[in-house]
Amino acid sequence: xxxxxxxxxxxxxxxxxxxxxxxxxxxxxxxxxxxxxxxxxxxxxxxxxxxxxxxxxxxxxxxxxxxxxxxxxxxxxxxxxxxxxxxxxxxxxxxxxxxxxxxxxxxxxxxxxxxxxxxxxxxxxxxxxxxxxxxxxxxxxxxxxxxxxxxxxxxxxxxxxxxxxxxxxxxxxxxxxxxxxxxxxxxxxxxxxxxxxxxxxxxxxxxxxxxxxxxxxxxxxxxxxxxxxxxxxxxxxxxxxxxxxxxxxxxxxxxxxxxxxxxxxxxxxxxxxxxxxxxxxx
Amino acid sequence: xxxxxxxxxxxxxxxxxxxxxxxxxxxxxxxxxxxxxxxxxxxxxxxxxxxxxxxxxxxxxxxxxxxxxxxxxxxxxxxxxxxxxxxxxxxxxxxxxxxxxxxxx
Numbered sequence: 001x002x003x004x005x006x007x008x009x010x011x012x013x014x015x016x017x018x019x020x021x022x023x024x025x026x027x028x029x030x031x032x033x034x035x036x037x038x039x040x041x042x043x044x045x046x047x048x049x050x051x052x053x054x055x056x057x058x059x060x061x062x063x064x065x066x067x068x069x070x071x072x073x074x075x076x077x078x079x080x081x082x083x084x085x086x087x088x089x090x091x092x093x094x095x096x097x098x099x100x101x102x103x104x105x106x107x108x109x110x111x112x113x114x115x116x117x118x119x120x121x122x123x124x125x126x127x128x129x130x131x132x133x134x135x136x137x138x139x140x141x142x143x144x145x146x147x148x149x150x151x152x153x154x155x156x157x158x159x160x161x162x163x164x165x166x167x168x169x170x171x172x173x174x175x176x177x178x179x180x181x182x183x184x185x186x187x188x189x190x191x192x193x194x195x196x197x198x199x200x201x202x203x204x205x206x207x208x209x210x211x212x213x214x215x216x217x218x219x220x221x222x223x224x225x226x227x228x229x230x231x232x233x234x235x236x237x238x239x240x241x242x243x244x245x246x247x248x249x250x251x252x253x254x255x256x257x258x259x260x261x262x263x264x265x266x267x268x269x270x271x272x273x274x275x276x277x278x279x280x281x282x
Numbered sequence: 283x284x285x286x287x288x289x290x291x292x293x294x295x296x297x298x299x300x301x302x303x304x305x306x307x308x309x310x311x312x313x314x315x316x317x318x319x320x321x322x323x324x325x326x327x328x329x330x331x332x333x334x335x336x337x338x339x340x341x342x343x344x345x346x347x348x349x350x351x352x353x354x355x356x357x358x359x360x361x362x363x364x365x366x367x368x369x370x371x372x373x374x375x376x377x378x379x380x381x382x383x384x385x386x387x
Contacts, residue, residue, distance in 0.1 A: 248347055
């Protein structure tokens, strides 16, 4: 009995909420099209807000004693209506023009392609930094996910479609899953998550990272690279396959043998040893 | 015309390499050390493909071939490394690399 009446009240609240949203949006639209006078718009939108507040009161803040009399519901709705109106006015008159203006200036300065590159670069470096400096090994593994995905994006930027897909498939789909399995198999989660040199990691690691990246970046910028005039963005998968089966045939076969040996070796190393000295026959 | 060039990618690769090296040096968890090795291999791959794109020129794929080999070897290294980590865990009941010092006594 109580279940069904609860359900019915819930449905009524939902219907009133939807109707309030419809009235609110419809009145705004009609006012924008010039079909409705300002006073009527304000009244209709106030009615919509009342409906929305009454409907939401059933879901989220159902403790509030919102009633018609004493008039808590109209007053509360009026307060929310005023706040929404002020917010809308602020967004429309102040933030909107400012945002559009500054976005126009910004896009004039920076190309969209550059923005995408910087997004991928920041994602990569932030993921790597999270992997390096996070205290919890699980968080490290998840930051590694972002580093791998960012590197895949950089590959696409460099016109290397096949390595990008291989990166996502092998690193994200294979190696990262393997790492997560190893973490879960080797430690009880929550027992001692801080297996890192806590007193050493941040200062020494930060200094080491700054020194290395400074030196390598100086060399990368200053060296006189022989840049080609027009880098191409053609698909490379066919060329890669031809290269693997003609020029790099021997390394290709050696790599497959290495993979086979590595996987067999991993199975041999990771399995449990069978005790041959057990004296009780089973 | 974009203003992104070869040095941008080399700097990203340098940052990846240094962060991976920091991970290898500062972690005491063996799995964490393997994650640092993966970061270093990724940095090398970024450099390979960047040089292939900007220096070697269109129509040539030598750098990408090497990056595929690096990915293959990274997969093999991860499988072997994690198997060794599991074996160490079965023996010592820990993967703190400062406590697995059987050979140094």
